[in-house]
Amino acid sequence: xxxxxxxxxxxxxxxxxxxxKLAGVSRALVSLVFRGQPHxxxxxxxxxxxxxxxxxxxxxxxxxxxxxxxxxxxxVMLQDLHDxxxxxxxxxxxxxxxxxxxRLLIGTGGRRPEDEELxxxxxxxxxxxxxxxxxxxxxxxxxxxxxxxxxxxxxxNYIRALSIDTVNADNQRGAELVVxxxxxxxxxxxxxxxxxxxxxxxxxxxAYWQAxxxxxxxxxxxxxxxxxxxxxxxxxxxxxxxxxxxxxxxFNDRVALGAMDRxxxxxxxxxxxxxxxxxxxxxxxxxxxxxxxxxxxPREEMGRLAVGTLIDRIDSHRQSAVHHTLQPTLIPxxxxxxxxxxxxxxQGSPRITTA
Amino acid sequence: xxxxxxxxxxxxxxxxxxxxKLAGVSRALVSLVFRGQPHxxxxxxxxxxxxxxxxxxxxxxxxxxxxxxxxxxxxVMLQDLHDxxxxxxxxxxxxxxxxxxxRLLIGTGGRRPEDEELxxxxxxxxxxxxxxxxxxxxxxxxxxxxxxxxxxxxxxNYIRALSIDTVNADNQRGAELVVxxxxxxxxxxxxxxxxxxxxxxxxxxxAYWQAxxxxxxxxxxxxxxxxxxxxxxxxxxxxxxxxxxxxxxxFNDRVALGAMDRxxxxxxxxxxxxxxxxxxxxxxxxxxxxxxxxxxxPREEMGRLAVGTLIDRIDSHRQSAVHHTLQPTLIPxxxxxxxxxxxxxxQGSPRITTA
DNA sequence: ATGAAAGCGCTAACAA
DNA sequence: TTGTTAGCGCTTTCAT
Numbered sequence: 001x002x003x004x005x006x007x008x009x010x011x012x013x014x015x016x017x018x019x020x021k022l023a024g025v026s027r028a029l030v031s032l033v034f035r036g037q038p039h040x041x042x043x044x045x046x047x048x049x050x051x052x053x054x055x056x057x058x059x060x061x062x063x064x065x066x067x068x069x070x071x072x073x074x075x076v077m078l079q080d081l082h083d084x085x086x087x088x089x090x091x092x093x094x095x096x097x098x099x100x101x102x103r104l105l106i107g108t109g110g111r112r113p114e115d116e117e118l119x120x121x122x123x124x125x126x127x128x129x130x131x132x133x134x135x136x137x138x139x140x141x142x143x144x145x146x147x148x149x150x151x152x153x154x155x156x157n158y159i160r161a162l163s164i165d166t167v168n169a170d171n172q173r174g175a176e177l178v179v180x181x182x183x184x185x186x187x188x189x190x191x192x193x194x195x196x197x198x199x200x201x202x203x204x205x206x207a208y209w210q211a212x213x214x215x216x217x218x219x220x221x222x223x224x225x226x227x228x229x230x231x232x233x234x235x236x237x238x239x240x241x242x243x244x245x246x247x248x249x250x251f252n253d254r255v256a257l258g259a260m261d262r263x264x265x266x267x268x269x270x271x272x273x274x275x276x277x278x279x280x281x282x283x284x285x286x287x288x289x290x291x292x293x294x295x296x297x298p299r300e301e302m303g304r305l306a307v308g309t310l311i312d313r314i315d316s317h318r319q320s321a322v323h324h325t326l327q328p329t330l331i332p333x334x335x336x337x338x339x340x341x342x343x344x345x346x347q348g349s350p351r352i353t354t355a
Numbered sequence: 356x357x358x359x360x361x362x363x364x365x366x367x368x369x370x371x372x373x374x375x376k377l378a379g380v381s382r383a384l385v386s387l388v389f390r391g392q393p394h395x396x397x398x399x400x401x402x403x404x405x406x407x408x409x410x411x412x413x414x415x416x417x418x419x420x421x422x423x424x425x426x427x428x429x430x431v432m433l434q435d436l437h438d439x440x441x442x443x444x445x446x447x448x449x450x451x452x453x454x455x456x457x458r459l460l461i462g463t464g465g466r467r468p469e470d471e472e473l474x475x476x477x478x479x480x481x482x483x484x485x486x487x488x489x490x491x492x493x494x495x496x497x498x499x500x501x502x503x504x505x506x507x508x509x510x511x512n513y514i515r516a517l518s519i520d521t522v523n524a525d526n527q528r529g530a531e532l533v534v535x536x537x538x539x540x541x542x543x544x545x546x547x548x549x550x551x552x553x554x555x556x557x558x559x560x561x562a563y564w565q566a567x568x569x570x571x572x573x574x575x576x577x578x579x580x581x582x583x584x585x586x587x588x589x590x591x592x593x594x595x596x597x598x599x600x601x602x603x604x605x606f607n608d609r610v611a612l613g614a615m616d617r618x619x620x621x622x623x624x625x626x627x628x629x630x631x632x633x634x635x636x637x638x639x640x641x642x643x644x645x646x647x648x649x650x651x652x653p654r655e656e657m658g659r660l661a662v663g664t665l666i667d668r669i670d671s672h673r674q675s676a677v678h679h680t681l682q683p684t685l686i687p688x689x690x691x692x693x694x695x696x697x698x699x700x701x702q703g704s705p706r707i708t709t710a
Numbered sequence: 711a712t713g714a715a716a717g718c719g720c721t722a723a724c725a726a
Numbered sequence: 727t728t729g730t731t732a733g734c735g736c737t738t739t740c741a742t
Binding site: 012013058059060061062063065066069071081082084087088090091094103104105106107108121122124125126127149257260261283284287288289290 | 367368413414415416417418420421424426436437439442443445446449458459460461462463476477479480481482504612615616638639642643644645
């Protein structure tokens with residue numbers, strides 16, 4: 001027992017005891033100082049900080065978590081980082097979390113429910129204080145089970161389990177905005193390309209349907225998806241139609257892009273011969289060469305609100321669930337225009353073949 | 356001392372002791388089983404797992420980290436999540452980390468060095484096993500100090516400190532590819548819009564300069580930046596030039612987009628009257644309406660390699676630094692074309708004013 | 711205002 | 727192969 005046995009290579013970082021010793025105080029006192037507790041004399045506080053600085057001391061988060069049963073950390077499950085949508089929601093989450101002094105443990109699920117569950121499992125091992133699931137694909141029953149183990153908030157998708165906090169944008173309202181806007185531009189044959197299995201597909205599709213009927217119009221929905229491919233496929237069908245729509249409402253910007261691309265190849269020009277609207281107001285849609293009319297969802301605000309709501313539950317031990325719904329706004333841009341007045345029979349079949 | 360005193364509300368999760376008791380074995384045995392150690396009889400292993408499942412036991416990561424001095428977690432500092440570039444690098448990081456059984460703690464710096472340092476500080480409090488800095492803006496001296504406290508790897512930017520592991524794409528090679536490609540298309544007046552204060556700006560700019568001189572051409576560099584604005588500003592200058600370039604090599608795709616947009620407003624059409632090349636092969640550049648010729652960097656591979664290299668250092672206690680350089684490739688698309696053969700004097704001033 | 715002491719849930723020798 | 731026993735670095739009563 002001559003020399004202190006050490007792990008080879010890296011020496012252990014200084015502990016609170018080291019600081020206490022150097023400052024000539026007890027470990028508990030150091031703890032008080034580092035947690036910013038009051039009732040510590042200025043003089044001792046000073047001594048502690050000096051000693052800590054000298055040793056380059058840094059509190060050990062694991063030890064702290066173990067002893068305090070709280071680690072000031074939130075787990076954030078993102079479906080996918082590629083989609084700019086998630087990046088923006090995350091931005092809001094990160095800002096709000098930081099302002100509350102929470103760290104973030106993040107994980108992605110890659111649109112695979114099993115992977116998402118693994119990620120959440122990992123959060124639970126960390127004993128995070130709360131979990132935010134952004135557009136999770138985990139099934140409701142599992143969600144409930146998770147929410148019973150840790151404060152949980154779901155954003156970006158609707159769930160049936162009402163006991164879980166949610167933050168969402170109003171998809172129905174968004175769809176209504178689009179239909180009414182196109183209607184006011186004179187469009188009557190408005191087709192919707194839906195989002196396939198995506199969460200928001202149903203509410204948007206349903207709202208589209210309802211809005212059309214309310215206006216006395218005939219709804220028409222084509223299956224789509226969440227990406228360009230879905231739009232292109234639907235476009236294929238549209239090109240084959242004898243009576244084409246004068247306006248298309250796509251599930252999201254990517255679908256709109258995919259559809260536009262294919263339709264333009266088919267000789268249709270936007271917005272002269274057809275109008276099209278996307279959803280999400282992605283950075284892409286705002287790019288000049290694209291300039292897509294779309295619907296904006298307050299993504300960053302959704303992220304902030306998600307964190308705020310979750311931390312509120314953590315702090316207040318609130319048991320009842322809250323559900324926030326934020327309002328989307330229509331962003332009119334270059335892919336929509338007032339329908340040209342012309343003879344009714346001719347209205348739906350512009351000079352496509354001649355273009 | 357009648358009832359076990361509890362924190363109000365949530366009951367504590369079961370511990371290894373609970374599992375051991377239920378399975379009728381010692382806690383150490385449970386530990387062995389959960390760490391997948393050999394030399395445990397199949398029968399006991401079974402008993403442990405059953406007991407654990409029954410109790411819904413989940414190891415406590417903090418306790419594990421505290422006792423084992425390793426937490427199988429890497430800290431990842433991302434400059435910014437909005438840029439698709441980082442999302443793709445991160446994707447590679449996430450995949451490789453998962454395959455090695457490492458968790459990720461991520462943080463963003465928002466292009467502010469102080470925030471980045473705070474993020475890293477937080478990683479250190481967690482005693483992460485390693486840190487990956489993606490395009491960090493932290494100054495070299497600080498970087499060295501960090502690397503002395505935890506295995507560190509820098510990717511996405513060059514640093515002077517050779518003692519730190521790095522993974523980068525070859526920016527010089529990328530710039531050469533662009534210049535030579537444009538030269539082969541017949542372009543002689545090739546202008547470069549640089550990246551301003553960005554890391555890669557210097558190597559790309561220098562390589563451009565060198566390549567131009569090697570070809571006997573006159574280099575011309577305009578200040579830019581990392582986003583659309585920089586491109587638009589440079590475009591402003593170009594529009595005022597009496598002898599405009601026939602081709603533009605922009606620092607990245609966003610700068611290229613910004614420049615194109617402004618130049619098109621000025622009446623220049625691409626690629627007929629001018630060619631333009633970006634850098635990064637962002638999703639955006641591949642979009643049909645844009646279809647930008649660009650340079651692809653193997654982002655996902657950079658991410659994978661970063662994790663692989665870092666874990667290697669962690670496992671092997673390697674002391675010497677390694678530096679990986681990956682090769683970019685040119686992606687020819689629609690914004691570049693062979694320069695039309697015409698009288699030499701006329702070559703540089705196409706029918707811009709008449710367009 | 712400060713200190714002593716008992717854990718938090720786990721891993722890691724070491725013994726058996 | 728399995729159990730015993732120290733800690734890991736901190737927070738948290740409870741005294742003083």
